[in-house]
Amino acid sequence: MTADSSRKRVHRVDEHACRLSEVVERVSGKWSIGVLLAASRGPIRYTELERAVPGISRRMLTLTLRNLERDGLLARTVHPTVPPKVEYSPTSIGVELCEALTALTDWAQRHEKAIEMARRAYDAAESTEEQTG
Amino acid sequence: MTADSSRKRVHRVDEHACRLSEVVERVSGKWSIGVLLAASRGPIRYTELERAVPGISRRMLTLTLRNLERDGLLARTVHPTVPPKVEYSPTSIGVELCEALTALTDWAQRHEKAIEMARRAYDAAESTEEQTG
DNA sequence: CAGCATCCGTAGGGATACTG
DNA sequence: CAGTATCCCTACGGATGCTG
Numbered sequence: 382m383t384a385d386s387s388r389k390r391v392h393r394v395d396e397h398a399c400r401l402s403e404v405v406e407r408v409s410g411k412w413s414i415g416v417l418l419a420a421s422r423g424p425i426r427y428t429e430l431e432r433a434v435p436g437i438s439r440r441m442l443t444l445t446l447r448n449l450e451r452d453g454l455l456a457r458t459v460h461p462t463v464p465p466k467v468e469y470s471p472t473s474i475g476v477e478l479c480e481a482l483t484a485l486t487d488w489a490q491r492h493e494k495a496i497e498m499a500r501r502a503y504d505a506a507e508s509t510e511e512q513t514g
Numbered sequence: 515m516t517a518d519s520s521r522k523r524v525h526r527v528d529e530h531a532c533r534l535s536e537v538v539e540r541v542s543g544k545w546s547i548g549v550l551l552a553a554s555r556g557p558i559r560y561t562e563l564e565r566a567v568p569g570i571s572r573r574m575l576t577l578t579l580r581n582l583e584r585d586g587l588l589a590r591t592v593h594p595t596v597p598p599k600v601e602y603s604p605t606s607i608g609v610e611l612c613e614a615l616t617a618l619t620d621w622a623q624r625h626e627k628a629i630e631m632a633r634r635a636y637d638a639a640e641s642t643e644e645q646t647g
Numbered sequence: 648c649a650g651c652a653t654c655c656g657t658a659g660g661g662a663t664a665c666t667g
Numbered sequence: 668c669a670g671t672a673t674c675c676c677t678a679c680g681g682a683t684g685c686t687g
Binding site: 431463465 | 648650652
């Protein structure tokens, strides 16, 4: 911490934040994580994914797959047979992303109790405030 | 990889995916990352945040701060002076989260070119398909 | 089987005027 | 200064019928 840096340097956070936001947006959305992880196991078919990600609709499965494919995280392979067979596999950068995401999973596991308590405390404080007013 | 695990075990992905989704949801939303990182520098005031996160409205700044505070990632300190002074600081788990997020930033930095190319390739393929049809 | 097309509801977010 | 309250709008996502 230099004398200069104490002058409230807001800058430089931006590039970092921007890059990070893009990654997060990539895996945000209600189903992206589920689909990505399910497909990260190796080749998996459309209908298998549908069962592997409970509650997802065909529409959302397709949309999510297209997005992941577009970003190069998943590869789509069509086998020109009848009936059609389509398989989704993780790409190398898709696998790497999953690995990077484990840092978040670890964090979540370490602090899930703390977060739960923080929420309870916050909500409790909110409702007592209403009583006071 | 045991013989058993080759039997397309879809299960167990779920817990992992679920935990992960919750973390991602926590930092998803258009402004969460920006605010979190800006505040992770140490105590910072409301108006300073407003400038540190360009483009954010008061409404969204407040909403984002409340969410981060509720999850215990940020702490809010009110100094009962006039004019009022409110400072936001990262909590320990907030700091840890930022550290965990660097894994994603690294990934993004390593592959930003590849992603860009994947997108271009995908979009190009899409538009040529339209021509063919 | 693996999608695409359509309709529709909700929640996230933008702009901004007002206030303790 | 540090918010709240209000209005509005669009993008995400759910449900479902159709098709190569």
